[in-house]
Amino acid sequence: MRIGQGLLVSLAMLVAAPALADRLTVTDAWARTTPPGVSMGAVYFRLQNGSGKSDRLLKLSTPVAASAEVHRTEIVEGMARMREVSVLHVAPGEKLEFAPGGLHVMLMGLQGPLREGQVFELTLLFEVAGPVKVRVTTRRN
């Protein structure tokens, strides 16, 4: 009986380990604190497509803002400009870094200031992987 249970647990672990690696994952999600009266915020994270399938990020939503979209900061004639990335493609095995000065999620219509230590949920809707819910931690930098 005991041996049987041990075997079951080992099998479950064997099945679970590759499943984790074979997914599209979002890690290290954080948002920058915002001063009062500012209606926009930014979220950063690492996105890794371990699913082996090409995917597209179609939509984002969060309870802390009216809307959220993917932006890319570009330097045009010495000026930093943000552009919306309406549909973000993620190739199989691709890793994307959302970081200050590059890709970011822009939160628009914030319900209130993002305070240090505040944790909120962000849902990323992928065409193939479906909704991916992420916990975002707010910090200064």
Ligand SMILES: [Cu+2]
């Ligand atoms: Cu932006």
